Amino acid sequence: MTKNEALFNYTLRLGDDSLILGQRLAEWCGHGPILEEDIAITNISLDLIGQATNLLNYAALIENKDRNADNIAFLRLEKEYCNILLVEQLNGDFGDTMMRQFLFDAFRKPLFEMLQFSKDKQLAAIAEKSLKETKYHLKHSSEWIIRLGDGTEESHQRVQNSLTNLWRYTDELFFTDESDTLLGELGIIPDFSKIKEVWSANVTAVFEQATLQIPANNWQFEGGRKGRHSEHMGYLLAELQYMQRAYPNMEW
Amino acid sequence: MKVLNSEELNRKFQEKIDNDIKIEPNDWMPDAYRQTLIRQISQHAHSEVVGMLPEGNWITRAPNLRRKAVLLAKVQDEAGHGLYLYSATETLGADREDTIDDLHSGKAKYSSIFNYPTLSWADMGAIGWLVDGAAIMNQVPLCRCSYGPYARAMVRVCKEESFHQRQGFEIMMKLANGSPEQKDMAQDALNRFWWPALMMFGPSDDDSPNSQQSMKWKIKRFSNDDLRQQFVDATVAQAALIGLTIPDPDLKFDKKSGHYIFGEINWNEFYEVVKGNGPCNKERIDARRKAKENGLWVREAAMAFSAKRAIKKSA
Numbered sequence: 001m002t003k004n005e006a007l008f009n010y011t012l013r014l015g016d017d018s019l020i021l022g023q024r025l026a027e028w029c030g031h032g033p034i035l036e037e038d039i040a041i042t043n044i045s046l047d048l049i050g051q052a053t054n055l056l057n058y059a060a061l062i063e064n065k066d067r068n069a070d071n072i073a074f075l076r077l078e079k080e081y082c083n084i085l086l087v088e089q090l091n092g093d094f095g096d097t098m099m100r101q102f103l104f105d106a107f108r109k110p111l112f113e114m115l116q117f118s119k120d121k122q123l124a125a126i127a128e129k130s131l132k133e134t135k136y137h138l139k140h141s142s143e144w145i146i147r148l149g150d151g152t153e154e155s156h157q158r159v160q161n162s163l164t165n166l167w168r169y170t171d172e173l174f175f176t177d178e179s180d181t182l183l184g185e186l187g188i189i190p191d192f193s194k195i196k197e198v199w200s201a202n203v204t205a206v207f208e209q210a211t212l213q214i215p216a217n218n219w220q221f222e223g224g225r226k227g228r229h230s231e232h233m234g235y236l237l238a239e240l241q242y243m244q245r246a247y248p249n250m251e252w
Numbered sequence: 253m254k255v256l257n258s259e260e261l262n263r264k265f266q267e268k269i270d271n272d273i274k275i276e277p278n279d280w281m282p283d284a285y286r287q288t289l290i291r292q293i294s295q296h297a298h299s300e301v302v303g304m305l306p307e308g309n310w311i312t313r314a315p316n317l318r319r320k321a322v323l324l325a326k327v328q329d330e331a332g333h334g335l336y337l338y339s340a341t342e343t344l345g346a347d348r349e350d351t352i353d354d355l356h357s358g359k360a361k362y363s364s365i366f367n368y369p370t371l372s373w374a375d376m377g378a379i380g381w382l383v384d385g386a387a388i389m390n391q392v393p394l395c396r397c398s399y400g401p402y403a404r405a406m407v408r409v410c411k412e413e414s415f416h417q418r419q420g421f422e423i424m425m426k427l428a429n430g431s432p433e434q435k436d437m438a439q440d441a442l443n444r445f446w447w448p449a450l451m452m453f454g455p456s457d458d459d460s461p462n463s464q465q466s467m468k469w470k471i472k473r474f475s476n477d478d479l480r481q482q483f484v485d486a487t488v489a490q491a492a493l494i495g496l497t498i499p500d501p502d503l504k505f506d507k508k509s510g511h512y513i514f515g516e517i518n519w520n521e522f523y524e525v526v527k528g529n530g531p532c533n534k535e536r537i538d539a540r541r542k543a544k545e546n547g548l549w550v551r552e553a554a555m556a557f558s559a560k561r562a563i564k565k566s567a
Contacts, residue, residue: 030543046328050321150557243315252426
């Protein structure tokens, strides 16, 4: 594997995570529990779509095959998307959405903190810009997890269920293969075990404040990074790709 | 201190208005003025919030990343407008949740245009261009409204609406200059949204019950018919520029008056939609009601949590 291939893989993975979660969050528009959350969720969605645009543009540039961010975002087959399974999970109730977001944000913040010092200038710049947004996202999702966990009996039970269901997808946040090993050796991406340390400490601290229990069953799923998705993914892509598939080769 | 009787208070109030002095939340105001503003501003807020639904319907299907981002930003602006308009009603002593309950019960109205479905991507263009365009015509005069908090909120709202109108027109222009399918899509959206957009200015002046008093209070500055005419005059030229046809066989330019003469509006349709018989009235209100119901446990949790923290703090 060449450095360029590895860099393409890595950039695509980050881009797909942002794209698919941004797409999911957009489904909330107009249906939030309070107006302030309609604003917050559309804003986070917008940030993620912005990140996806930067990352997929860079992936296209690395690939150098006459594709742009839109072709990559809208015109691949399901098995060619390499986002983690966590981000494609259904929105569920507000607690499910916030739990998915928190588990993700708690990973993204240390990732971008370390990635901003990448030897790859473009990735470093994208990380630095994304970090500013991600800090707000994590603050927002952490606060909701604590509020819901330590709120009413009902909210505690609901968000505990969210945690139990979503915990199985967290190991994939730290998925690595030969691309990552190569980029790690070149100082382009940070050491995932270091990110995991920060992530674990942060989620443990927040769950403690939220009075939530990490489930005893530690079975972990993976597949998204290798293009093997959940049943939800096809429907998500059907909406995402609808216009590009129905009206091919047009400018919008 | 001299206590003024109600006649004197009323006279002083009207004097301020006549001299273009803004009325502020703590100033004395006639109850009818307060109630008129609560009704108008909360209905405006409801329109912003219900208006998120027809556009929200297309965010997940936006054709490219840029359009998706712009549409998200636009809908987020609308939620923001809703928020500060609800805040403006609170300066008048109204309760946000009460006004929202009035929306859900059908007591409070919102702009009828949002009861029409969004069937294609071009509808995002038509809504920005026509609906936000009509909203600007209505709202620019409100920046000089006699009630301070409403006027100031409208200054910001209008700035953002003007971006929205341009992004809508840009979507339409791109479609109109695109493939035959895209041009059809744009024309179809214009055909469906043109007449409802004209209805947004409200009934004809002869049938507009609240207009006279609102003009005297400088809540309203121009009549419904004048604003509608202004909108038609501006929009016909824009449609011509991008090669789309206004769906009105009676439309013609009147040299003498310098205005476009347009066909009869189907007021029967307007009143039916206001009454609840539009194609999406039920869906819109159901969606809003469901959002409130599904969010109840979240709001309760937030209240319970902040009460717990307050106890901890004071302990």
